[in-house]
Amino acid sequence: MSDPSKRPSVSGAAQRVWAIVPAAGSGDRFGGEKRKQYLPLAGRPVIAWVLSRLLETPGLAGIAVATAACDPDFEAMAQSIEPPTAGRLMRVDGGAERAHSVMAALERLRSLGAPDDPVMVHDAVRPCVSLGDIERVVEAARNHPSGAVLAEPVRDTLKRSALPHRKTKSLTRASRIEATVDRSRLWCALTPQVFPMDALYRAYHRALAAGKEINDEATAMELAGANPLLVRALAPNPKITWPDDLALCAALLQASKTSPS
Template sequence: MSRGRIWAVLPAAGVGRRMGGPVPKQYLSLAGRPVIARTLDRLLAVPGVAGAVVALSPEDDHWDAVGYRHDKPVQRVPGGAERCDSVLSALRWLCEQGAGREYALVHDAVRPCVTLEEVQRLIATAADDQGGLLGFPVRDTLKRDDGAGHVAGTTDRDGLWHALTPQLFPVAALAQALERAVEAGLTVTDDASAMEAAGVRPRLVTGEATNIKITRPTDLALAEAILQAQQH
């Protein structure tokens, strides 16, 4: 296994419309601290992570108020209209710093409950040219909607996984894959899908169901309960 330095990449230029509030969801208070600060704490606590690159909207006036500080470097770069644009901005900055052959650990800024153990498991398993992502097998029965609110059919869940983050890939390879996917007009819902379109077969590494993404108001209370449970 060839392993270089690893950089956490957080696309955080979104406004979180589903939360319905004036403050982007990454800045909402979670157990007394902004969500994004708790997420960065988790990632930067990983021994193999050298620092973080945070892609924020150019109009973001919340980040400076957070005043986030860490012993490891945290770099702000301009984000874009879509998630992939923000990730690309961070990757291009890393390439400019000579880190193209190192690794990007791309993680949703609103997944603050990720554990040290699952990130280390991902790094130990997927720090190579194929890369990989955290996920867990689908356990529930899946129904397909007919577009009118009725069931069109039941989908076989065998072999299906919930895709989580972080997702780990070589910096330059991921940047190239994302650029090609965007140019081709592909819908890029996560970084692994861009690598898949480039012919790569990323590894699926088992993560935890507690690694939730905060998208709706009720998720904040759930995330706080998870954080409390993780402390015991």
């Protein structure tokens, strides 16, 4: 896999765009022997769909993929990427947590890009993101110093349970309702999430040094006093968390192939 040692040039773009895909997680909730980002989906690994879509972004200079230090699947997967990566794909050693993987990728990209270049972070298991939504959130972030997050309004009635999700230990175990939550101002944060490179790096650095829990990039920016924009997603963009999500994503990808252009 090509590993750029100098800044790639992108004609016609005042600012280059960079991408980070944290992919070092084990996917414990999903189960199975193979990590979910490498599971087959409509003939390709899940993460190959993700990277191919990101590579279509206008002005994209490079993608840093943060994987486990000894990742047996990355190189073979990378060779199958379409469109060709043209040296824009690089692997970095990720960390135990998502935040550490993002920081490792930011360290790499800071040696290649400018402080104000937009950097978008996208989940390795969101293969259905549309190019239109990517372009919209990148454009919003270019015009807002606090960045922008692709999101969707909460649609369903929200119930707060007596136990956290992970403490139920089973998808079939019941948990008592504690309260109904007002959803009128609530959004589901998706990815990509896009911020100026140096601002995101400094926000992550401070949050990690303070021992803060960081759920996503917007959380780090919020802890630094920023208020990122919410950009409503116009296309389905599910995250593969449970086995049934694979079938849903396969159906969405098939539908996107047959829909009118």
